[in-house]
Amino acid sequence: MKKHKWTIQEQGLFLKNTGDLLARGYPLSEALESLMHQLPQKRRHEISQCLYQLKEGFPFYQILANMNFNNNLIGYVFFAEQHGGLASAFLEGSEMVLRKGKDLEKLKKLMTYPVFLMFITAFLFIFVDKVLLPRFSSLFVSMQLQPNFFTKAVYLFGDLLPLFILISLFGLISLLFYYFFRFRNLPPIQQKKIIVKIPAGGHFLRLYYTHYFSVQLSYLLNGGLSIHEALSLFEKNDKQPFYRALGVAVKTKLREGYRLEDILTSYPFFEKELANIIRHGQKNGRLDQELTFFSRHCLNKMEEKTEKLLKLLQPLLYMFIGFLIVSMYLAVLLPMFHLLEGF
Incomplete structure (x- = not known):
């Protein structure tokens, strides 16, 4: 299936919604499964591929890099996976990107x-x-x-x-x-x-x-x-x-x-x-x-x-x-x- 490039706004919202679910106690895989049903059809296949790669043991930052996400967002995810504060880091990164998009x-x-x-x-x-x-x-x-x-x-x-x-x-x-x-x-x-x-x-x-x-x-x-x-x-x-x-x-x-x-x-x-x-x-x-x-x-x-x-x-x-x-x-x-x- 042909990949559609994510806009910077879409990337920020995706990371923000993921961070919100993580802050409520969802594991990362369950958060992605929940978000998959809220996304357009063209994104669902990519998220299902993302879930498959997570089960195979790939780090999440590497998966986002394969999806051509913004390097700064990938950096937030990379460091978040090292210190364990995924929810707060995701929210911080998405806020920065969404502010930039609004400007x-x-x-x-x-x-x-x-x-x-x-x-x-x-x-x-x-x-x-x-x-x-x-x-x-x-x-x-x-x-x-x-x-x-x-x-x-x-x-x-x-x-x-x-x-x-x-x-x-x-x-x-x-x-x-x-x-x-x-x-x-x-x-x-x-x-x-x-x-x-x-x-x-x-x-x-x-x-x-x-x-x-x-x-x-x-x-x-x-x-x-x-x-x-x-x-x-x-x-x-x-x-x-x-x-x-x-x-x-x-x-x-x-x-x-x-x-x-x-x-x-x-x-x-x-x-x-x-x-x-x-x-x-x-x-x-x-x-x-x-x-x-x-x-x-x-x-x-x-x-x-x-x-x-x-x-x-x-x-x-x-x-x-x-x-x-x-x-x-x-x-x-x-x-x-x-x-x-x-x-």
Whole structure:
């Protein structure tokens, strides 16, 4: 039977419902059997295959990987199977994914109309700049009328637009070359160090990496593991090369005598506050709880910043489009008013 790719929303809801049933005392196999009857027909065969693989002894994270689930969700399941807190980890992972999905949906809704308006404005601008305005300009020059501010603005934008498109294309091609021939061959940790330097999205990524590392480490510590044992599990996570490399690197530095908080401070893809949280948690003996609280703080902070960004983007687009439309109209109308005043 043909496999249908699960959307990120479907993955999040599936994991959330599974976590809800596990929290009520269901074993994993019974939870999946119960969910199978609530899912569409195209998903039932996949869940039945999932149940078969569970009975054969396959780990659940591996089964989800075979179903092409999101790597971050697979990571949640991998760590959950190590520390035993399946229900809470499933709910935490699904909450993170569903929040991300909601933010993307908000962004799509906010951007759909402005993007459509931009296309209409671009068509109108090309018509005014290439057809209408040159004809009027020749008339205005013969009447010895000086170009006004809006006429100059339209012509300037028309001259800069091709240059902007060329620069954008050149930049995109350069980024693609850099990615395929350089970036993807770098070690995972080095890749993340470069990514978080991106001006627009770097801080969001830093919050996300901090949230994910904090919540997984807190679960493992809460399950009775030491920091060294927890990092060993990070090292075994073959589905997430970055966290696997991170586990190896941090363990190596711990053996060399460095403190955990100092090691994490040296990584630019983590929030600086993480070191203080670890230091404080080690002093009061509640490191797992401190990390749990801090991970939620990072998630809430990401959501707040996303809301602010969405509220800023739409007005800026409308202002730019509005200025361009007003400039096009006034570039034509103002000289005509001057001509009418002369009669």
